[in-house]
Amino acid sequence: MGRTIYLWLLITIVFTYCKPKEDVNPLLDIPYNPTSYQIVVPPRFPILEIPTDNPTTVEGIDLGRRLFYDPILSKDSSMSCSSCHLSEFSFTDGKAKSLGVDGLSGKRSSMSLLDVAFSYKGLFWDGRAKNMEEQALMPVMDPVELHETWPNVVEKFKRHKDYPTLFRKAFGIKSIDQITEKLATKAIAQFERLIISSGKSKYDRFLRGEVLLDDDELDGFDMFFNNTFSLPDAQCGHCHNAPLFTTNDYFNNGLTSAATLNDFVDKGRGIVTGIALDNGKFRVPTLRNIVFTAPYMHDGSILTLEEVVEHYSRGGHPSINKDPLITQVVLTSRQKQQLIKFLHTLTDTAAINNPAIQNPF
DSSP states (O other), X not given: OHHHHHHHHHHHHHHHHHSOOOOOXXXXXXOOOOOBOOOOOOTTOOOOOOOTTSOOBHHHXXXXXXXXXXXXXXXXXXXXXXXXXXXXGTSBOSSSSOBOTTSOBOSSOOOOOTTGXXXXXXXXXXXXXXXHHHHHHHHHHOTTTTOOOHHHXXXXXXXXXXXXXXXXXXXXXXXXXXXXXXXXXXXXXXXXXXXXXXXXXXXXXXXXXXXXXXXXXXXXXXXXXXXXXXXXXXXXXXXXXXXXXXXXXXXXXXXXXXXXXXXXXXXXXXXXXXXXXXXXXXXXXXOXXXXXXXXXXXXXXXXXXHHHHHHHHHTOOOBTTOOTTOOOOOOOHXXXXXXXXXXXXXXXXXXXXXXXXXXXX
């Protein structure tokens, strides 16, 4: 009898401790109650379009900010999005051509992310990404940039001590298996929409009647926008019009000579569209914070604003599809300096020093 009771107890103990445990999902204990976030747009700016499937929230921005600055996105955890988009350079990297995790050089300069949220005609120099969410996918997979795969990155997210919780708070996932690259890029896009002009540049304050431009700045302003017959038209405002100081369109600005449409070393927009007339065309960058984004042009081939003005004053280099507005402009030395002085009024340190967009680590 005693032996029977002993065996029964032993079987009970073994069954109790050896049977599979029920799955425990700690994410469901974390509240999902996202807080809507309203991005402040400066006066006179276009309407900020937010995708209906990616509303901006405090939690989404927090996750996106961390992902933007976290080298976990790269192959060897040595680089992040911010490696090529540094706040002190108005979210460029100060190099002619950016370097990736393997030390390889890209073929183009890093574009500023200031006001990138208004780039409704495509992103990158060639417009190959149609929106910010799509743009955030590409650097991870680029063999010259972060040189990683999204499946690997997602696995790193799942193993991370914080990211499952942050994805839960931002998007309401119910298990770590619901973490995806799509959610990651949505979060990054939410954060990047915060990289926006403050409206506190001297130019913006001048428009509001808060400050005056000095005589040189005012002459530069008038030449930039062709406001008066007494000064030459510097032909700037056609492609860099206010308030964004870009049209976000694609032009051949005469940067390189090309005897035929197939002679461009970098065909730019033409690679995306497959249209020969688009060869050698690139997206117009913003001139806001232009003083921080040298070297200039898509290939970083022009080092200073003085050289930029000289390039356009000469009318650029010949090619079949050079934009007709790129023609020789006769400016005196003083007028060139006045034009540059006006460009300095577009400096917006408040935008790039905004604490909400700095490195959280």
